[in-house]
Amino acid sequence: RKEVEQDPGPFNVPEGATVAFNCTYSNSASQSFFWYRQDCRKEPKLLMSVYSSGNEDGRFTAQLNRASQYISLLIRDSKLSDSATYLCVVNTNAGKSTFGDGTTLTVKP
Amino acid sequence: NAGVTQTPKFQVLKTGQSMTLQCAQDMNHNSMYWYRQDPGMGLRLIYYSASEGTTDKGEVPNGYNVSRLNKREFSLRLESAAPSQTSVYFCASSGVGWGPIGYTFGSGTRLTVV
Numbered sequence: 559r560k561e562v563e564q565d566p567g568p569f570n571v572p573e574g575a576t577v578a579f580n581c582t583y584s585n586s587a588s589q590s591f592f593w594y595r596q597d598c599r600k601e602p603k604l605l606m607s608v609y610s611s612g613n614e615d616g617r618f619t620a621q622l623n624r625a626s627q628y629i630s631l632l633i634r635d636s637k638l639s640d641s642a643t644y645l646c647v648v649n650t651n652a653g654k655s656t657f658g659d660g661t662t663l664t665v666k667p
Numbered sequence: 668n669a670g671v672t673q674t675p676k677f678q679v680l681k682t683g684q685s686m687t688l689q690c691a692q693d694m695n696h697n698s699m700y701w702y703r704q705d706p707g708m709g710l711r712l713i714y715y716s717a718s719e720g721t722t723d724k725g726e727v728p729n730g731y732n733v734s735r736l737n738k739r740e741f742s743l744r745l746e747s748a749a750p751s752q753t754s755v756y757f758c759a760s761s762g763v764g765w766g767p768i769g770y771t772f773g774s775g776t777r778l779t780v781v
Contacts, residue, residue, distance in 0.1 A: 562709075592769050601757055601772035602710070645709065647769075655770075657709035 561585055562648050564658035572666055575636045579661045581646030582628040591622055591629045594645040596660065602645055605631075636665045669693055673758050673773035680748040680780045688743040688776050690758030698761040699741035700725075700770070701733060703754040710757065716741055748780045 564581045571577050583591075591608035606613065608620040608629050619632040629648075633640055643660040671692045680686055692699065697718045702710040712725030716735040730752060732744045745752060755777050759770040 566707075594769075601774050602770075603772070604769040607769065655712070657711075659707065659709040 559584060560659075561656045562646060562658040564644075564646055564661045566659060566661060568662040568664055570664045570666060571636055573636055573638060575665075576632065576634045577636060577663060578630055578632045579644055579646075579663075580628050580630050581648075581658050581661075582626075583648045583656075584627065585648070585650055585656075586627065587650050588627075588648045590649040591620075592647040592649075593618075593620060593629075593631050594647060596643045596645055598642075605644070633663075636663075638665050638667065641665045671758055671760055671771050671773035673756075673776050675776060676774065677777050678779070680745075680778065682749060682780060684748050685744065685746050686748065687745075688756055688758070688778075689740070690742065690773055691740045692758075692760040692771070693739065694760060694762065694771065695738070696760035696762045696771075697738070699735065700759045700761070701731070701741070701743045702757045702759065703727065704757060704775075705754050713743065713756075745778075748778075750780045752778065753780045754778060 562583050593605040594602040595605045596602040606615050608622050612621045617634045621630045641664050643662045645660045646658040649655045674689045700715040701713040704710050711727050714733040716722045719738045722733050734742045755775050757775050758773040761770050
Protein backbone atom coordinates (compact mmCIF):
# COMPACT_ATOMS: atom_id res chain seq x y z
CA ARG A 559 0.00 0.00 0.00
CA LYS A 560 1.30 3.46 -0.90
CA GLU A 561 1.87 5.94 1.90
CA VAL A 562 -0.23 8.55 0.11
CA GLU A 563 -3.02 7.53 -2.24
CA GLN A 564 -5.12 9.57 -4.61
CA ASP A 565 -7.83 8.61 -7.08
CA PRO A 566 -6.03 9.21 -10.37
CA GLY A 567 -9.25 10.12 -12.19
CA PRO A 568 -9.60 11.58 -14.68
CA PHE A 569 -12.41 13.72 -13.38
CA ASN A 570 -14.28 15.27 -16.29
CA VAL A 571 -16.72 17.97 -15.21
CA PRO A 572 -18.63 20.81 -16.90
CA GLU A 573 -17.88 24.42 -16.17
CA GLY A 574 -19.60 25.58 -13.02
CA ALA A 575 -19.60 22.15 -11.40
CA THR A 576 -18.38 21.38 -7.91
CA VAL A 577 -15.75 18.66 -7.67
CA ALA A 578 -13.98 17.09 -4.72
CA PHE A 579 -10.79 15.07 -4.45
CA ASN A 580 -9.66 12.94 -1.55
CA CYS A 581 -6.18 11.90 -0.53
CA THR A 582 -5.56 9.22 2.08
CA TYR A 583 -2.35 8.78 4.04
CA SER A 584 -1.11 5.86 6.08
CA ASN A 585 1.37 7.46 8.50
CA SER A 586 -0.46 8.63 11.60
CA ALA A 587 2.59 10.77 12.52
CA SER A 588 1.94 13.04 9.56
CA GLN A 589 1.99 16.67 10.60
CA SER A 590 1.49 18.98 7.66
CA PHE A 591 -0.47 18.71 4.47
CA PHE A 592 -0.58 20.53 1.17
CA TRP A 593 -2.31 20.59 -2.18
CA TYR A 594 -0.26 21.40 -5.27
CA ARG A 595 -1.43 22.05 -8.79
CA GLN A 596 0.58 20.80 -11.76
CA ASP A 597 -0.20 21.84 -15.32
CA CYS A 598 0.82 19.61 -18.19
CA ARG A 599 4.60 19.57 -18.62
CA LYS A 600 5.07 22.21 -15.91
CA GLU A 601 6.36 22.24 -12.36
CA PRO A 602 4.06 21.72 -9.37
CA LYS A 603 2.90 24.93 -7.72
CA LEU A 604 1.63 25.25 -4.19
CA LEU A 605 -2.15 25.68 -4.20
CA MET A 606 -2.81 25.72 -0.50
CA SER A 607 -1.80 24.32 2.85
CA VAL A 608 -4.35 22.24 4.73
CA TYR A 609 -5.08 23.20 8.31
CA SER A 610 -6.75 21.11 10.98
CA SER A 611 -9.74 23.43 11.14
CA GLY A 612 -10.13 23.46 7.38
CA ASN A 613 -9.38 26.46 5.23
CA GLU A 614 -10.76 28.23 2.22
CA ASP A 615 -9.20 30.28 -0.54
CA GLY A 616 -11.78 31.66 -2.91
CA ARG A 617 -13.42 28.75 -4.71
CA PHE A 618 -11.09 26.21 -3.07
CA THR A 619 -11.69 24.55 0.29
CA ALA A 620 -9.30 22.12 1.96
CA GLN A 621 -10.22 19.82 4.81
CA LEU A 622 -8.25 17.49 7.07
CA ASN A 623 -9.70 14.46 8.82
CA ARG A 624 -7.03 13.11 11.15
CA ALA A 625 -9.22 10.33 12.55
CA SER A 626 -9.76 8.83 9.10
CA GLN A 627 -6.40 10.01 7.80
CA TYR A 628 -7.44 11.84 4.70
CA ILE A 629 -7.40 15.32 3.25
CA SER A 630 -9.78 16.71 0.71
CA LEU A 631 -9.92 19.51 -1.82
CA LEU A 632 -13.22 20.98 -2.95
CA ILE A 633 -13.42 23.20 -6.01
CA ARG A 634 -16.64 25.17 -6.49
CA ASP A 635 -17.82 26.82 -9.70
CA SER A 636 -15.15 25.06 -11.79
CA LYS A 637 -13.42 27.08 -14.49
CA LEU A 638 -11.74 25.85 -17.66
CA SER A 639 -8.49 27.12 -16.17
CA ASP A 640 -8.84 24.69 -13.25
CA SER A 641 -7.96 21.81 -15.59
CA ALA A 642 -4.74 20.37 -14.19
CA THR A 643 -3.37 17.56 -12.03
CA TYR A 644 -3.77 18.06 -8.29
CA LEU A 645 -1.11 16.55 -6.03
CA CYS A 646 -1.44 16.06 -2.33
CA VAL A 647 1.67 16.16 -0.18
CA VAL A 648 1.98 14.81 3.34
CA ASN A 649 4.87 15.68 5.68
CA THR A 650 5.85 13.86 8.84
CA ASN A 651 7.37 15.61 11.84
CA ALA A 652 10.65 13.95 10.90
CA GLY A 653 10.69 16.11 7.82
CA LYS A 654 9.78 13.49 5.27
CA SER A 655 7.52 14.58 2.41
CA THR A 656 5.51 12.10 0.38
CA PHE A 657 3.69 13.06 -2.80
CA GLY A 658 0.58 11.42 -4.12
CA ASP A 659 0.53 10.42 -7.77
CA GLY A 660 -2.03 13.10 -8.54
CA THR A 661 -5.64 13.44 -9.62
CA THR A 662 -6.34 14.77 -13.11
CA LEU A 663 -9.18 17.24 -13.57
CA THR A 664 -10.58 18.31 -16.93
CA VAL A 665 -13.19 21.04 -16.94
CA LYS A 666 -15.20 21.17 -20.17
CA PRO A 667 -17.26 24.00 -21.66
CA ASN B 668 12.55 37.40 -8.32
CA ALA B 669 13.52 34.35 -10.37
CA GLY B 670 12.71 31.85 -7.58
CA VAL B 671 14.28 28.51 -8.48
CA THR B 672 16.22 28.28 -11.75
CA GLN B 673 17.20 24.98 -13.36
CA THR B 674 19.45 24.34 -16.31
CA PRO B 675 19.30 22.82 -18.83
CA LYS B 676 15.60 22.55 -19.67
CA PHE B 677 16.12 19.64 -22.05
CA GLN B 678 18.91 17.11 -22.51
CA VAL B 679 19.47 13.93 -24.49
CA LEU B 680 22.28 11.66 -23.33
CA LYS B 681 23.70 8.43 -24.60
CA THR B 682 23.95 5.53 -22.18
CA GLY B 683 27.11 5.89 -20.13
CA GLN B 684 27.51 9.64 -20.58
CA SER B 685 27.66 11.94 -17.59
CA MET B 686 26.09 15.30 -16.94
CA THR B 687 25.31 17.76 -14.18
CA LEU B 688 21.96 19.44 -13.64
CA GLN B 689 22.27 22.88 -12.11
CA CYS B 690 19.85 24.51 -9.69
CA ALA B 691 19.96 27.91 -8.02
CA GLN B 692 17.49 29.73 -5.77
CA ASP B 693 17.41 33.37 -4.81
CA MET B 694 14.93 33.16 -1.91
CA ASN B 695 17.54 32.61 0.84
CA HIS B 696 16.04 29.18 1.54
CA ASN B 697 18.03 26.76 3.69
CA SER B 698 16.69 23.51 2.24
CA MET B 699 16.98 22.28 -1.33
CA TYR B 700 15.81 19.09 -3.02
CA TRP B 701 16.06 17.06 -6.18
CA TYR B 702 13.02 15.08 -7.33
CA ARG B 703 12.28 12.97 -10.36
CA GLN B 704 8.87 12.49 -11.89
CA ASP B 705 8.03 9.63 -14.21
CA PRO B 706 4.86 9.53 -16.34
CA GLY B 707 1.71 9.05 -14.29
CA MET B 708 3.65 8.98 -11.06
CA GLY B 709 4.24 11.25 -8.15
CA LEU B 710 7.50 12.95 -7.38
CA ARG B 711 10.21 10.83 -5.80
CA LEU B 712 12.99 12.37 -3.76
CA ILE B 713 16.51 11.69 -5.01
CA TYR B 714 18.62 13.77 -2.61
CA TYR B 715 18.09 16.71 -0.35
CA SER B 716 20.16 19.28 1.51
CA ALA B 717 18.69 20.60 4.74
CA SER B 718 21.30 23.33 4.95
CA GLU B 719 24.51 24.49 3.34
CA GLY B 720 27.19 21.85 3.78
CA THR B 721 24.85 18.89 4.31
CA THR B 722 23.31 16.41 1.90
CA ASP B 723 21.27 13.27 2.47
CA LYS B 724 19.83 10.47 0.38
CA GLY B 725 16.18 10.38 -0.46
CA GLU B 726 14.02 7.57 -1.77
CA VAL B 727 15.85 6.88 -5.07
CA PRO B 728 19.52 8.00 -4.78
CA ASN B 729 21.22 5.22 -6.76
CA GLY B 730 23.05 6.48 -9.83
CA TYR B 731 23.14 10.09 -8.65
CA ASN B 732 25.42 12.39 -6.68
CA VAL B 733 24.80 15.90 -5.42
CA SER B 734 26.76 18.94 -4.35
CA ARG B 735 25.50 21.81 -2.22
CA LEU B 736 27.93 24.37 -3.55
CA ASN B 737 26.68 27.22 -1.36
CA LYS B 738 23.37 28.33 0.08
CA ARG B 739 22.00 29.21 -3.37
CA GLU B 740 23.17 26.29 -5.51
CA PHE B 741 22.47 22.55 -5.44
CA SER B 742 23.61 20.41 -8.36
CA LEU B 743 22.71 16.84 -9.36
CA ARG B 744 25.20 14.67 -11.23
CA LEU B 745 24.61 11.55 -13.26
CA GLU B 746 27.96 9.81 -13.52
CA SER B 747 26.97 7.12 -16.04
CA ALA B 748 23.51 7.69 -17.44
CA ALA B 749 21.15 4.75 -17.93
CA PRO B 750 17.83 4.59 -19.84
CA SER B 751 16.06 4.10 -16.47
CA GLN B 752 17.09 7.65 -15.61
CA THR B 753 14.95 9.07 -18.39
CA SER B 754 12.63 11.34 -16.46
CA VAL B 755 11.71 14.90 -15.62
CA TYR B 756 13.88 16.30 -12.84
CA PHE B 757 12.70 19.05 -10.55
CA CYS B 758 14.75 21.05 -8.13
CA ALA B 759 12.91 22.63 -5.20
CA SER B 760 13.66 24.78 -2.19
CA SER B 761 11.93 25.35 1.12
CA GLY B 762 12.38 28.13 3.61
CA VAL B 763 11.83 26.40 6.92
CA GLY B 764 13.12 22.83 6.81
CA TRP B 765 10.42 20.75 5.21
CA GLY B 766 7.55 23.09 5.74
CA PRO B 767 4.85 23.85 6.56
CA ILE B 768 5.35 26.57 4.01
CA GLY B 769 5.79 24.10 1.19
CA TYR B 770 8.16 23.96 -1.73
CA THR B 771 9.03 26.25 -4.61
CA PHE B 772 9.93 24.23 -7.69
CA GLY B 773 12.09 25.00 -10.67
CA SER B 774 10.64 24.54 -14.14
CA GLY B 775 12.23 21.12 -14.60
CA THR B 776 14.79 19.36 -16.78
CA ARG B 777 13.48 16.82 -19.28
CA LEU B 778 16.19 14.19 -19.63
CA THR B 779 16.17 11.38 -22.18
CA VAL B 780 18.82 8.67 -22.07
CA VAL B 781 19.10 6.61 -25.24
